[in-house]
Amino acid sequence: MxxxxxxxxxxxxxxxxxxxxxxxxxxxxxxxxxxxxxxxxxxxxxxxxxxxxxxxxxxxxxxxxxxxxxxxxxxxxxxxxxxxxxxxxxxxxxxxxxxxxxxxxxxxxxxxxxxxxxxxxxxxxxxxxxxxxxxGAIPLIRPLRESLAGDKVNRVLGIVNGTTNFILDKMDSTGAGYQEALDEATALGYAEADPTADVEGFDAAAKAAILAGIAFHTRVRLDDVYREGMTEVTAADFASAKEMGCTIKLLAICERAEDGQSVTARVHPAMIPLTHPLASVRGAYNAVFVESDASGQLMFYGPGAGxxxxxxxxxxxxxxxxxxxxxGATGPGESAYAALPVSPMGDVVTRYHISLDVADKPGVLAQVATVFAEHGVSIDTVRQQGKDGEASLVVVTHRASDAALVGTVEALRKLDTVRGVASIMRVEGE
Amino acid sequence: MxxxxxxxxxxxxxxxxxxxxxxxxxxxxxxxxxxxxxxxxxxxxxxxxxxxxxxxxxxxxxxxxxxxxxxxxxxxxxxxxxxxxxxxxxxxxxxxxxxxxxxxxxxxxxxxxxxxxxxxxxxxxxxxxxxxxxxGAIPLIRPLRESLAGDKVNRVLGIVNGTTNFILDKMDSTGAGYQEALDEATALGYAEADPTADVEGFDAAAKAAILAGIAFHTRVRLDDVYREGMTEVTAADFASAKEMGCTIKLLAICERAEDGQSVTARVHPAMIPLTHPLASVRGAYNAVFVESDASGQLMFYGPGAGxxxxxxxxxxxxxxxxxxxxxGATGPGESAYAALPVSPMGDVVTRYHISLDVADKPGVLAQVATVFAEHGVSIDTVRQQGKDGEASLVVVTHRASDAALVGTVEALRKLDTVRGVASIMRVEGE
The missing domain is CATH 3.40.50.720 (NAD(P)-binding Rossmann-like Domain)
Incomplete structure (x- = not known):
């Protein structure tokens, strides 16, 4: 031969x-x-x-x-x-x-x-x-375009940037702040001198565009991907995550809408439960979950760079x-026949974890709850902590459109009794 | 088109x-x-x-x-x-x-x-x-024969039988014995009426033969695969594993010898550290680790049947x-050009966890240690527990050939001071 x-x-x-x-x-x-x-x-x-x-x-x-x-x-x-x-x-x-x-x-x-x-x-x-x-070495493109070619992929959820995972893992395990963890990543060669492409999510967004395109047989360009970096994640966010039994990861998430008629792709930091397999992805490793109609949940894990x-x-x-x-043949080329519209971030359905600094007086919770209700966002849990006339309110919502959640937060900022929005983070992986 | x-x-x-x-x-x-x-x-x-x-x-x-x-x-x-x-x-x-x-x-x-x-x-x-x-749905054959076609695979280590993983997971999490856990697996449809193919490791051995053949570009037949079932794993074994920071899984292990000149394939229950990603594979899920020269460690995880x-x-x-x-083309066919010899189980290099029932008198440990030394097996740790003239000795060895370990156990059985060998289990995944 x-x-x-x-x-x-x-x-x-x-x-x-x-x-x-x-x-x-x-x-x-x-x-x-x-x-x-x-x-x-x-x-x-x-x-x-x-x-x-x-x-x-x-x-x-x-x-x-x-x-x-x-x-x-x-x-x-x-x-x-x-x-x-x-x-x-x-x-x-x-x-x-x-x-x-x-x-x-x-x-x-x-x-x-x-x-x-x-x-x-x-x-x-x-x-x-x-x-x-x-x-990197993790087989993802070939499984998506060949192994799952007879299945219907509904969701790709992954850690696709090793630099940011190293930093977030370090913050989680040592309590370090962002800058300290970034400095260590740079010293060890996990972060480049200019870490912008990694920490601002550009690298992950490019990968999300590629994965979404293949998974949904639809053209998805970098501009279609909603992107938030992880430079504003704080040690306090990790403390909040721990109280919820979660950690924080920078996730690339590509989803088919429930009606199947559109798709979304996004990159942002998110809380995920410690029981989720992605929560235990350490250091600079990458891992990607793929959920499909017939195959169920698959995970691919390995070194994402190097x-x-x-x-x-x-x-x-x-x-x-x-x-x-x-x-004399060629392998599978572009498959974009489905040509599904790529919806904006506002259409994404997700959950929020919101920390508010509020006045410590009666009626605040009622006011806050009213704002959520007016925007059609259902509250899952609320936790109040008061001290010296100041209080904090931690609200975790049920699933709602990102637009409704953004609208809720804007309205909350306008309340006299809300001194500030300490942090907002999406909750994924449930 | x-x-x-x-x-x-x-x-x-x-x-x-x-x-x-x-x-x-x-x-x-x-x-x-x-x-x-x-x-x-x-x-x-x-x-x-x-x-x-x-x-x-x-x-x-x-x-x-x-x-x-x-x-x-x-x-x-x-x-x-x-x-x-x-x-x-x-x-x-x-x-x-x-x-x-x-x-x-x-x-x-x-x-x-x-x-x-x-x-x-x-x-x-x-x-x-x-x-x-x-x-099942986990892409493994295609990644091994295509994605890793430019790499050198050294090891495939996996949980490839959902029935036995369900049973072992149940024994681990509830303290149930084998029969009780098997009954539950049968009631829930995870085990067949005649569970022999699963619990005796025949199913996993067939998969090990296929994986080894593709990974090493060498023909590996079912008869070449060493096979031990998991019907004799006891609640006491799980207790011993826990003391070591381990759990027990039925593993399919395909390895290239360190000199690269031969391969082995085997299926048996083994202790693996709780920190190993395979330790957290629950229920009827499957997961396979693949270690290669360039790619490093990859893991593939998902539903293994259904x-x-x-x-x-x-x-x-x-x-x-x-x-x-x-x-008008065909995909990759059989690749068996390497034609490496498949070595017998005795050539496998691994570690043992051995529990001995011994007489509670001076000099027993010295006798036992001498037997290990005579067979060239180095001891990692020994733990002694004595009570009412009876004592138990738990020995964990360093890496040695399986033949040397089997010889050691045979010689231990002949010692007057050794009343019995309560359990022997290999330790993997380190």
């Missing part, structure tokens, strides 16, 4: 992930050849800094001209691990036009321009695979794409 | 799983057609009892002649959910010879004759898919096989 002409791979980017891809392609060459049915050969490596010493890579393969590499015409598969929008987008499109299939780990690009890239792949009858774009785990996902895709080349 | 001639599916077996497959094929026909690129049509359903009323299935499709159905020549995909060796094996082979691809949920058959079935598929250039054979979850896995395979038919 083995053919001898090797499949040629062009590697775009040779940083943490790219260097691992090159290393494994060399050290595991025999295994890869056996699994593909033909040898694979690294035909070129495009980098920005050609002078850097790259152990195990033939210097003759290094080039700074990525465009010329993808235009060579003899490349079977382009592996794009540069990241960012340009030049990655242009290079991928050029690769398709010059006969190559593409394996990418580029979540930002796929979340922004996935539809156009898929169209370019299809127009050229080529593959676009990107398992590494979401949750050079070697991401390379594992890239190489799994590389093997699949190479097999497809040999058989 | 949609073609109008439907793909024809023959369903063999219409029990708990088959009826769900038929139901979803009907209710989700439009989604399946969109995802495949062509409609799929139920062309025939082979059953043993044709008189039984089957809601939602056209009676004209029902037949008792499964052989004639698979020989029709116009069938694209045969879905085999009969189970057992014959007639399933003959029907699958006949299906390949008559131009059909096959989706099967038959773990027993695949563990026994997987190589021959794969060869028949390959000889006829057809697909053989069987995600549903291991751990009509709808198993049907979800069958339908995911059905979509993949139909897509392959349309593109």
């Amino acid at each position: 083995m053919r001898t002409r090797p499949l040629k791979v062009a590697l775009l980017g040779c940083g943490v992930v790219g260097s691992e891809v090159a290393r494994i392609m060399t050290t595991h060459a025999d295994d890869l050849a056996a699994r593909i049915g033909a040898p694979v050969e690294l035909a070129g490596v495009a980098v920005r800094r050609p002078s850097k010493v790259r152990e195990g890579i033939d210097p003759a393969l290094i080039t700074t001209d990525a465009t010329a590499l993808v235009k060579r015409g003899d490349i079977d598969v382009v592996v794009e691990v540069i990241g960012g929008i340009e030049p990655a987008r242009g290079l991928i499109t050029t690769a398709f036009e010059h006969g190559a299939s593409v394996v990418s780990a580029n979540k930002a690009l796929l979340a922004q321009d996935g539809a156009a890239l898929h169209a370019a792949a299809e127009a050229n009858d080529k593959d676009l695979y990107y398992e590494a774009a979401v949750a 050079g070697a785990p991401t390379a594992s996902a890239v190489l799994g895709d590389l093997v699949a794409v190479c097999r497809n080349r040999l058989s | 949609m073609r109008t001639r439907p793909l024809k599916v023959a369903l063999l077996g219409c029990g708990v799983v088959g009826s769900e497959v038929a139901r979803i094929m009907t209710t989700h026909a439009d989604d399946l057609a969109a995802r495949i690129g062509a409609p799929v049509e139920l062309a025939g359903v082979a059953v043993r009892r044709p008189s039984k009323v089957r809601e939602g299935i056209d009676p004209a499709l029902i037949t008792t002649d499964a052989t004639a159905l698979v020989k029709r020549g116009d069938i694209d995909v045969v879905v085999e959910v009969i189970g057992g060796i014959e007639p399933a094996r003959g029907l699958i082979t006949t299906a390949f010879e008559h131009g059909a691809s096959v989706v099967s949920a038959n773990k027993a058959l695949l563990a026994q004759d997987g190589a021959a079935l794969h060869a028949a598929a390959e000889a006829n250039d057809k697909d053989l898919y069987y995600e549903a054979a291991v751990a 009509g709808a979850p198993t049907a979800s896995a069958v339908l995911g395979d059905l979509v993949a096989v139909c897509r392959n038919r349309l593109s």
Whole structure:
């Protein structure tokens, strides 16, 4: 079955992930050849800094001209691990036009321009695979687009950013504040010098867009994803969460509406019960829950980032794409036939945990309860604590639309007896 | 892209799983057609009892002649959910010879004759898919044979039988004995009237053979799998486990030897630390840990059995096989190129927890420790409890070959001062 002409791979980017891809392609060459049915050969490596010493890579393969590499015409598969929008987008499109299939780990690009890239792949009858774009080594894209292809996915709920999970886990376990936990994450290499993409939820939102698109067979772009970061989560929030038997996680949540006619995608910090399997996901690990009609609840767990785990996902895709080349077929392309509308955050149905600082006098609870009732939000529990003329009121609601909850909080702020809204957090995972 | 001639599916077996497959094929026909690129049509359903009323299935499709159905020549995909060796094996082979691809949920058959079935598929250039054979809806086969195709899997460690996990979980949480917990499992429908296949580990051993074969690219047959059931696990064992910060699970463990030159596969009850993610897998759920060179530790979790979850896995395979038919390609076949020897249980390296009833007199511990030393087994901890001339000694060993551990226990039994070996259990998951 083995053919001898090797499949040629062009590697775009040779940083943490790219260097691992090159290393494994060399050290595991025999295994890869056996699994593909033909040898694979690294035909070129495009980098920005050609002078850097790259152990195990033939210097003759290094080039700074990525465009010329993808235009060579003899490349079977382009592996794009540069990241960012340009030049990655242009290079991928050029690769398709010059006969190559593409394996990418580029979540930002796929979340922004996935539809156009898929169209370019299809127009050229080529593959676009990107398992590494979401949750590192954890198989998620393939299970969603293949294993669950005969099922109806209703919900994807996950921890898809390791940096923020590390920080939140640290805050939970040590009582540290956000800044202290972030400093530790930075010192240990879990957070970048500029942590914005992680802590403001941009990274998780890109992954949510990709997951929602595949899960619901609907185009979901980054702009469709509601996003709140986790920089304002406090030690006091964790204390409140503990009192409720919960912890706090930054969650990516993609849901089909109950009537099945629309979907939502969002990223925000949320309280989840300690009994929920996601509550025990520690450190920089990722985990994703998928709920479907027939399969019920599935969970996928593993390292969500890092050079070697991401390379594992890239190489799994590389093997699949190479097999497809040999058989003259392509794998599943974009599936967006359902074309469901993506509803705004206001339509999401969820629960709120609200801490209010209130005047410690009779009638306050009645006033507050009236505001909830006027907005059609049903209260699950209320806890009052009073001290020295000041009091706090902790309200946990039943499920209501996010719009109704936002309206309730706005009206509460206007009450004379409400001195301030100390914190608002959604409650998920029940 | 949609073609109008439907793909024809023959369903063999219409029990708990088959009826769900038929139901979803009907209710989700439009989604399946969109995802495949062509409609799929139920062309025939082979059953043993044709008189039984089957809601939602056209009676004209029902037949008792499964052989004639698979020989029709116009069938694209045969879905085999009969189970057992014959007639399933003959029907699958006949299906390949008559131009059909096959989706099967038959773990027993695949563990026994997987190589021959794969060869028949390959000889006829057809697909053989069987995600549903291991751990119900949990995607495991596809992640192992595709997502991790560029990685080197070193270990698969899992709870792959829901019945025994339900029983062990019940014993752990309520202190019940084995028989009491089994009775409850039977009453709730989690255990069959004859629970032998589950409680004696045959079902888990078949799954271990399949997983080991795929993970290590090596043929592993059911006979290669060491197997111990869980009928002799006692409430006292759970008490011992608790003292060690452990619980007890029936585990399927497939390992590559440290030198990489051989593999082992085994099923037995074992203590695992409460901090291990598998320890918190409750009820009839399944979960599988996969450890690989590059990806690190991944875990897959979900319902391991039941009509709808198993049907979800069958339908995911059905979509993949139909897509392959349309593109004129086949998916990955058997990958057994590594052909590593499967070592016997004696070569497995593990730890033991041993409870001994001993005479309460000086020098007993020295005698016992000497026996361990003579067999090259290093002791991690010893705990002694004495009362009324009787004493018990609980020894936990460091890692040693199973052969050395078995030899140690045999020698201990021969000591005059050892009245009996109360229990022996392996310790895993560290």
